[in-house]
Amino acid sequence: MRPGERPEPGQVEPTRPGDTGTWRRLNAPEPEGAGVERSAAAARVHRFTDNISLRARLTLIYGMLFFAAGSVLVLVNYLIVAFLLNALLAEESAAELLAHRHLIEQVLTHVTRFSLLALFLVGLLAVVLGYAVAGRALSPLQKITRIARRLSERSLHERIALSGPDDEIRELADTFDGMLERLDRAFDGQRRFVANASHELRTPLAINRTLLEVALSAPDVSPDLKSVGQTLLETNARHERLIDGLLFLAKSDRELEVRARVDLGEVAGTVLSQLGGELSDSGLSLRQDLRPATVVGDPVLLERLVANLVENALKYNVEEGEVTIRSGMYEDMPAVQVENSGKVIPAYEIEGLFEPFRRGSGDRVGSGRSAGLGLSIVRSVVRAHEGVVTAWPRAGGGLVITVCLPPAPETAPARR
Numbered sequence: 001m002r003p004g005e006r007p008e009p010g011q012v013e014p015t016r017p018g019d020t021g022t023w024r025r026l027n028a029p030e031p032e033g034a035g036v037e038r039s040a041a042a043a044r045v046h047r048f049t050d051n052i053s054l055r056a057r058l059t060l061i062y063g064m065l066f067f068a069a070g071s072v073l074v075l076v077n078y079l080i081v082a083f084l085l086n087a088l089l090a091e092e093s094a095a096e097l098l099a100h101r102h103l104i105e106q107v108l109t110h111v112t113r114f115s116l117l118a119l120f121l122v123g124l125l126a127v128v129l130g131y132a133v134a135g136r137a138l139s140p141l142q143k144i145t146r147i148a149r150r151l152s153e154r155s156l157h158e159r160i161a162l163s164g165p166d167d168e169i170r171e172l173a174d175t176f177d178g179m180l181e182r183l184d185r186a187f188d189g190q191r192r193f194v195a196n197a198s199h200e201l202r203t204p205l206a207i208n209r210t211l212l213e214v215a216l217s218a219p220d221v222s223p224d225l226k227s228v229g230q231t232l233l234e235t236n237a238r239h240e241r242l243i244d245g246l247l248f249l250a251k252s253d254r255e256l257e258v259r260a261r262v263d264l265g266e267v268a269g270t271v272l273s274q275l276g277g278e279l280s281d282s283g284l285s286l287r288q289d290l291r292p293a294t295v296v297g298d299p300v301l302l303e304r305l306v307a308n309l310v311e312n313a314l315k316y317n318v319e320e321g322e323v324t325i326r327s328g329m330y331e332d333m334p335a336v337q338v339e340n341s342g343k344v345i346p347a348y349e350i351e352g353l354f355e356p357f358r359r360g361s362g363d364r365v366g367s368g369r370s371a372g373l374g375l376s377i378v379r380s381v382v383r384a385h386e387g388v389v390t391a392w393p394r395a396g397g398g399l400v401i402t403v404c405l406p407p408a409p410e411t412a413p414a415r416r
């Protein structure tokens, strides 16, 4: 992309040369005219009707039933009073009947008026009480919803454990608890299997490596054997990388075991100094704007997260390309952003890159150098820290990946 040119919608404008710039943001696609407006209005109406809570709906039903039953009662009352009064007058003479007729009509009008007023007032009271009762009846459901929302695959060991009468809601909560128990066991078993298998596979690979190195270090090794040995060493190293990646993925998929205050700026600085050699060998221009951003988390996992992003930015770059790393507060959250030039990546491919063993469409040949687990580990670590990771295509080629994590308690929220 040439300087001054606007990025396409759905792309991120690259940082200008000689500048670390501010946080890169996605250039949002433009709305598509009146059709969009109409469908937005329809969606709002739908949202309103869908959002009438169950509590309000139950109150409405109580109220309507009360008013219907009350109206029938008023009518029956009217008919009984009218019937009784008429029965009393049945034996009166025509002159007396005429004199009392007016009185009866007045009594009936008053009875009806006061009955309707009483119906209205008691009805209002019934609606208010209905609202309160519905709230009380639904509170166990709200508890179930709250807990279900809090649960993720990492905290599946939590249970609803609803106390109270053995009714339908308790049955629902118990069924939910049973499901969580089974899921918890399944996820735990899967993670333990990957971790154990990785451990088991590591030992023979380490033995292979040592044997090959010893064999190759002998002075009388023939060139053919040397070449075969080198190839085997490389294959062994690739498998070791893969197993390490799987082991790390299994570890980062669990709930956090270590929770320390970690400054993302410091982590990014450490990663940059660790990769200093590779960075200077790569010939890429590096820009950095590292500001403090404190989170609570596992420092080892967070360091691996940033390292994976920076390694990718180096690996999937172009000749004389650039890498920019920022840390600090982004939209009130501690964040780290890695931007790199590279080949153009279509937006629809990006989500898939976070899946294990997925590589960009052109990178399959390079699978010898990579395990295809780097971004899966990033996503997993971010999830374990309850954060979000977003990747956007950078205008002109490359990616902009932003990781936002929840701020550590007592961190000034609006620091930028």
Ligand SMILES: Nc1ncnc2c1ncn2[C@@H]1O[C@H](COP(=O)(O)OP(=O)(O)OP(=O)(O)O)[C@@H](O)[C@H]1O
Binding pocket: 245, 308, 309, 312, 313, 316, 317, 340, 342, 343, 345, 353, 354, 358, 359, 360, 361, 363, 369, 370, 371, 372, 373, 374, 375, 376, 398, 399
């Ligand atoms: N910063 C980036 N710029 C361009 N493409 C990227 C970037 N990061 C990742 N990719 C693409 O995403 C794919 C997956 O990356 P990921 O880090 O998960 O695996 P990998 O780098 O192939 O292997 P590993 O990190 O395990 O050694 C890569 O093959 C590459 O095509």
Ligand SMILES: [Mg+2]
Binding pocket: 308, 311, 312, 370, 373, 374, 375
């Ligand atoms: Mg990688």
